[in-house]
Amino acid sequence: MTKDEAGFDNIFLPREAKIIRTSRPTPSEKHFTLQLADRTSLDFVPGQILEVGVMGYGESPIGIASSPTRTDSFDIVVRTVGRVTTAINSRDVGDSLWIRGPLGHGFDMDELRGHDVLIVAGGIGLCPTRSLIQYILDRRDEFGRFTLFYGARDPLQLLFTEDRLEWRRSDAIDYHETVDRADATWTGNVGVIPTLFHKTAHISPDTRVVICGPPVMFKYVLIELDKLGIPRENIFVDLERRMKCGVGKCGHCQINDKYCCIDGPVFTFAKIWELEEAI
Amino acid sequence: MGAYFIGAHELLGWVDGLRESTRIIGPVAKRQRFVFAELESAAQLRLDYDVTILPPKKVFFPPKQQILAFDSERVSDCIDPVPTVLLGVHFYDVKGLDMTDFLMRERYEDWNYLAQREATTIVASSVQSVAPRAFWGSIGAHVRPQGHDAMLTKVSEGYVLETRTPKGERLAGLERFRHATDDEVAGAERVNAAVMDQCSQLMPYDSKEIATKVRESFGNEELWDDLAMDCFSCGSCNIVCPTCYCFDVRDSWNVDQTSGQRTRYWDACLTREFAAVTMAGGQKENFREHHASRFRHRFMRKAAYLHDKLGGPACTGCGRCAAACTANIADPVRVINTIMGVTL
Numbered sequence: 001m002t003k004d005e006a007g008f009d010n011i012f013l014p015r016e017a018k019i020i021r022t023s024r025p026t027p028s029e030k031h032f033t034l035q036l037a038d039r040t041s042l043d044f045v046p047g048q049i050l051e052v053g054v055m056g057y058g059e060s061p062i063g064i065a066s067s068p069t070r071t072d073s074f075d076i077v078v079r080t081v082g083r084v085t086t087a088i089n090s091r092d093v094g095d096s097l098w099i100r101g102p103l104g105h106g107f108d109m110d111e112l113r114g115h116d117v118l119i120v121a122g123g124i125g126l127c128p129t130r131s132l133i134q135y136i137l138d139r140r141d142e143f144g145r146f147t148l149f150y151g152a153r154d155p156l157q158l159l160f161t162e163d164r165l166e167w168r169r170s171d172a173i174d175y176h177e178t179v180d181r182a183d184a185t186w187t188g189n190v191g192v193i194p195t196l197f198h199k200t201a202h203i204s205p206d207t208r209v210v211i212c213g214p215p216v217m218f219k220y221v222l223i224e225l226d227k228l229g230i231p232r233e234n235i236f237v238d239l240e241r242r243m244k245c246g247v248g249k250c251g252h253c254q255i256n257d258k259y260c261c262i263d264g265p266v267f268t269f270a271k272i273w274e275l276e277e278a279i
Numbered sequence: 280m281g282a283y284f285i286g287a288h289e290l291l292g293w294v295d296g297l298r299e300s301t302r303i304i305g306p307v308a309k310r311q312r313f314v315f316a317e318l319e320s321a322a323q324l325r326l327d328y329d330v331t332i333l334p335p336k337k338v339f340f341p342p343k344q345q346i347l348a349f350d351s352e353r354v355s356d357c358i359d360p361v362p363t364v365l366l367g368v369h370f371y372d373v374k375g376l377d378m379t380d381f382l383m384r385e386r387y388e389d390w391n392y393l394a395q396r397e398a399t400t401i402v403a404s405s406v407q408s409v410a411p412r413a414f415w416g417s418i419g420a421h422v423r424p425q426g427h428d429a430m431l432t433k434v435s436e437g438y439v440l441e442t443r444t445p446k447g448e449r450l451a452g453l454e455r456f457r458h459a460t461d462d463e464v465a466g467a468e469r470v471n472a473a474v475m476d477q478c479s480q481l482m483p484y485d486s487k488e489i490a491t492k493v494r495e496s497f498g499n500e501e502l503w504d505d506l507a508m509d510c511f512s513c514g515s516c517n518i519v520c521p522t523c524y525c526f527d528v529r530d531s532w533n534v535d536q537t538s539g540q541r542t543r544y545w546d547a548c549l550t551r552e553f554a555a556v557t558m559a560g561g562q563k564e565n566f567r568e569h570h571a572s573r574f575r576h577r578f579m580r581k582a583a584y585l586h587d588k589l590g591g592p593a594c595t596g597c598g599r600c601a602a603a604c605t606a607n608i609a610d611p612v613r614v615i616n617t618i619m620g621v622t623l
Contacts, residue, residue: 009388009390010346010356010358010391011388011389011390012346012347012356012391013347013354013355013356014347014354016354055347055349055354055539056349056531056532056539057530058529058530058541059528079559081557081558081559082557124559214558215564240556240564241554241566242554242555242556242566244528245526245528247386247389248385248386249382249387249389249524249526250527250528250543250546251524251525251526251548251553252525252527252546252553252554254548254554254576255566256579256584257579257583257584257585262386262387276497276498277566277567277572277576
């Protein structure tokens with residue numbers, strides 16, 4: 001929370017963050033590395049969000065795409081979809097973005113620690129889970145078997161090329177990727193994410209599972225997890241909603257009686273099971 | 280705190296006296312109806328009003344409120360409370376403010392609301408006339424109005440002012456008031472008890488019973504399709520509601536194109552795009568696409584979701600939504616009684 005000059009805590013007052021690096025992984029996505037202008041570090045847990053804004057345009061809720069275990073900068077990936085995200089993605093190194101947060105309830109690291117972990121990420125859902133992936137890789141001894149499923153619509157939509165190269169080569173992570181539609185260059189898996197479950201036999205019923213992706217993906221992944229006998233309380237779902245204020249007031253992101261922005265965006269599937277509006 | 284008496288002929292003089300040192304907002308006539316507005320003279324005050332078009336929530340949470348100012352260098356906030364006496368608030372609207380007070384404090388304190396709230400002294404007043412669609416006699420009777428600093432009750436010959444807080448006590452200068460007698464205080468109590476009987480009992484259910492049954496009705500799509508059948512998704516029920524507090528935030532530029540402001544506007548969960556998210560390619564994912572799911576959401580919040588948090592329904596029985604509804608379907612009395620009568 002930020003205090004204004006008159007001494008009131010103002011939940012809407014953003015902090016300035018300087019853009020120190022950018023890249024364009026796809027035509028519609030931009031990857032930013034940011035640093036707070038006052039050089040303090042952002043204290044967050046994987047799965048938390050930021051309200052990222054450009055003054056004069058507005059704010060958009062964006063998951064943090066890097067791990068708190070890495071340096072005093074942090075990453076976000078923004079997809080150009082509307083007015084605000086277009087404005088954000090027109091900013092470059094040396095410019096500022098205005099952020100509020102970290103906000104929301106991220107991954108309960110204590111629930112994951114000591115267990116096998118499977119992350120299922122679809123499309124831009126890889127961005128918020130990248131925070132968790134890096135975290136686990138940086139503290140590899142604290143976790144059991146680590147598997148990552150990643151799917152995109154087509155090869156051009158695949159994000160984090162360097163990361164994926166590293167994951168493919170690494171013994172620390174069992175990485176599988178797929179695309180819905182292949183192109184001439186593609187030699188890997190073709191098919192939606194749930195098809196990856198048939199390609200690896202190493203998901204134990206005690207695995208902690210994290211799912212992040214488009215709403216249409218959840219249902220089919222959950223069916224596969226049910227077949228594997230993974231209980232609902234061990235499945236964590238990162239949801240997307242219109243988290244306009246980020247502080248549980250404006251009402252846009254409500255899922256039944258919960259606010260996605262403060263009660264989530266990460267929920268256990270056991271919790272979501274009780275919420276008719278979640279999936 | 281104290282109990283005072285002021286003669287009917289002295290009341291306006293007292294209000295004009297207060298007006299010299301502070302802003303006074305109270306009920307005034309607007310054509311055939313009433314609104315809370317800043318008094319330009321005490322003579323405008325209409326303590327005989329039945330209900331105002333908008334609840335007094337707007338004093339603290341205006342329909343349009345600037346929350347940030349920016350220029351090319353910096354972003355600053357706009358919290359700038361004005362000392363105010365809010366006069367003539369009926370008890371059901373005090374209950375509405377109690378709820379928004381709680382909700383704006385909960386988890387993240389919103390000082391864009393709370394600063395003006397703390398700078399305001401609220402004088403509640405007795406209901407002298409009951410609005411045709413009011414049903415405050417039927418809902419949340421166990422919830423007592425809290426957030427007022429004094430209570431002004433019209434009795435024969437004048438008014439009894441009972442102060443509840445030091446802020447309220449400061450309003451009762453003894454040049455116009457005298458200490459009320461025990462009889463006068465008892466008389467005021469009788470007036471406020473009697474008015475409850477003028478608002479007929481329309482929902483013979485306990486609010487906890489209602490909360491449980493409404494929550495259980497969630498999956499009854501036929502029921503909710505039926506209840507919401509003629510809904511225009513206009514959001515009028517939201518806009519007039521004392522306990523609705525959803526908002527949208529929009530930025531705008533000044534003519535210099537380098538400075539501007541971030542402003543919040545009242546929003547309405549009944550409107551079509553309220554829960555829509557823009558996805559890749561400009562497609563929308565609307566998490567409450569059907570009008571019945573939005574209509575249901577509003578009733579779930581008022582009757583069930585917020586019930587435990589607030590210790591009662593998030594409804595004051597003011598009847599504004601019933602009167603404002605274009606299709607005349609928003610009346611909670613109709614909706615709740617239908618649900619309570621249905622076998623789920």
